[in-house]
Amino acid sequence: MGAGKPSKTLKDAPTVIIIGGGYAGVKLAAALDKQCNVVLIDRKDYFLHNVGTPRGMVDTEFMKKCMIPYTELLKNGHVVKGQVEKITDTEVHLHGQDSPITGFDYLVIATGTSYCFPYKVPMSEKEAVIPLYEEVLSKITTSSNIVCVGAGSTGLEAATEISCKFPDKKVTIIHSRDKLFEDFKKEFGEKFEQHLREGFPNVTLILGDRLEPVSADGGEEAAGRKYVEPAGGKVMTQKGVEIPCDLLFWCVGGRLNCASFKEHFESAMEKNGQLKVDDFLQVEGHPNIFAAGDICNAGPVGTVNYANQHTDVIAKNILAMMAKKALVAYKPGRNLNMTQLGTTHGAGCIPGPFNSQIVLGKFMVQKAKYDCFADNYWAALGHKKAFSEGEAKEADVGRLQNILHMNEEEVTKLAEGLMVEEDVTADRT
Numbered sequence: 001m002g003a004g005k006p007s008k009t010l011k012d013a014p015t016v017i018i019i020g021g022g023y024a025g026v027k028l029a030a031a032l033d034k035q036c037n038v039v040l041i042d043r044k045d046y047f048l049h050n051v052g053t054p055r056g057m058v059d060t061e062f063m064k065k066c067m068i069p070y071t072e073l074l075k076n077g078h079v080v081k082g083q084v085e086k087i088t089d090t091e092v093h094l095h096g097q098d099s100p101i102t103g104f105d106y107l108v109i110a111t112g113t114s115y116c117f118p119y120k121v122p123m124s125e126k127e128a129v130i131p132l133y134e135e136v137l138s139k140i141t142t143s144s145n146i147v148c149v150g151a152g153s154t155g156l157e158a159a160t161e162i163s164c165k166f167p168d169k170k171v172t173i174i175h176s177r178d179k180l181f182e183d184f185k186k187e188f189g190e191k192f193e194q195h196l197r198e199g200f201p202n203v204t205l206i207l208g209d210r211l212e213p214v215s216a217d218g219g220e221e222a223a224g225r226k227y228v229e230p231a232g233g234k235v236m237t238q239k240g241v242e243i244p245c246d247l248l249f250w251c252v253g254g255r256l257n258c259a260s261f262k263e264h265f266e267s268a269m270e271k272n273g274q275l276k277v278d279d280f281l282q283v284e285g286h287p288n289i290f291a292a293g294d295i296c297n298a299g300p301v302g303t304v305n306y307a308n309q310h311t312d313v314i315a316k317n318i319l320a321m322m323a324k325k326a327l328v329a330y331k332p333g334r335n336l337n338m339t340q341l342g343t344t345h346g347a348g349c350i351p352g353p354f355n356s357q358i359v360l361g362k363f364m365v366q367k368a369k370y371d372c373f374a375d376n377y378w379a380a381l382g383h384k385k386a387f388s389e390g391e392a393k394e395a396d397v398g399r400l401q402n403i404l405h406m407n408e409e410e411v412t413k414l415a416e417g418l419m420v421e422e423d424v425t426a427d428r429t
Contacts (some may be wrong), residue, residue, distance in 0.1 A: 014318075015036065022307075032318060033076050034076065039104075039404065041079075047068040047069075051372050056133055067129060069126075084111075086100075088264045094414070094418055095418060096418045096419050099407075103404065103405040108292060116249070119251065136227065139229070144244075147243060154251045157340055158249055174237065176208070176210050188357070208239075211236070230245050235248065257295065293310060305333070
């Protein structure tokens with residue numbers, strides 16, 4: 001997962017370490033590839049386009065399109081597979097590597113969140129992913145009553161993908177709030193309720209209620225999985241509603257991946273684990289350390305849209321620091337959303353003039369998001385088209401050794417990719 005010979009001389013350029021190969025990490029790495037010695041570290045050997053995973057859970061062939069190789073992302077820099085165990089201002093410690101990475105000029109923390117499988121994937125090897133989705137699809141196929149907890153974009157898309165693929169299944173969505181998408185124009189949330197009533201007769205939406213604790217067949221071990229087969233084939237809400245349930249998916253509860261930096265950066269962390277950043281997205285008290293995406297407190301919400309905004313500002317500010325110029329302050333743009341309901345319905349809400357919001361209908365949303373934006377991300381990672389992986393580039397070990405100040409044996413091992421600790425039931429950071 002390395003890079004070929006650089007297209008320009010970067011011998012004296014600064015080294016930028018980016019930790020996390022999600023939406024923020026890959027965009028920033030590509031943005032700095034021509035001006036800096038970029039090293040992107042991720043525990044996976046592929047980019048997971050998790051926007052498409054609700055469809056992937058009912059279509060394993062489509063799921064293959066959501067796993068994008070890093071091989072074409074960087075022309076000069078390097079993508080390294082490894083599990084980061086500890087981060088400080090001057091060192092990055094990797095699982096299975098005795099010596100830490102040192103000598104970098106800038107470091108960007110973009111470790112993101114862990115989310116319930118099948119909407120994010122803990123497996124580090126691409127080949128191990130599809131069997132997990134085949135198992136999920138098998139569970140869906142043999143279940144009659146399915147419950148999705150949470151009616152944000154993930155929950156709505158998961159429930160309606162199941163509904164479209166399996167119209168014989170009874171699907172129930174449970175949402176703790178009284179309305180959908182309360183942070184948006186009222187019409188936006190109401191449109192989803194209308195679409196569910198009109199287009200998905202096998203889907204029931206329950207608002208303003210929560211599940212009681214769920215017991216799983218197979219005991220505590222089974223309950224720790226990313227989906228649950230409830231004991232007795234039913235679940236109960238706090239308001240006393242009993243729901244038949246063979247299979248339950250948690251579509252809520254993202255957890256910040258902060259284990260690798262919480263020891264060193266504790267004084268610069270919010271109680272929830274987010275890193276506190278200043279106006280320039282530098283971690284408070286650490287001017288050469290930036291944070292992007294879900295892991296930083298530069299709100300207002302953790303979405304791909306805001307992660308992209310963060311990376312635009314961080315790229316400008318690293319280049320400004322290199323040129324000893326004034327930094328650019330981050331000013332959050334307005335929120336937007338585009339949520340599909342299966343392959344037939346959906347709605348969008350985008351910023352309009354004079355601080356207004358424009359609600360988009362199902363035809364525009366389905367046309368724009370026909371493949372959950374998967375083609376767009378194959379292009380963003382440097383591929384000419386989906387599945388155009390080509391041959392993996394052989395890493396320039398000598399150049400990587402100079403950048404990371406490591407001995408030849410260590411850097412060769414790093415270039416080949418390090419082992420990580422696999423755990424299907426609990427993501428690691």
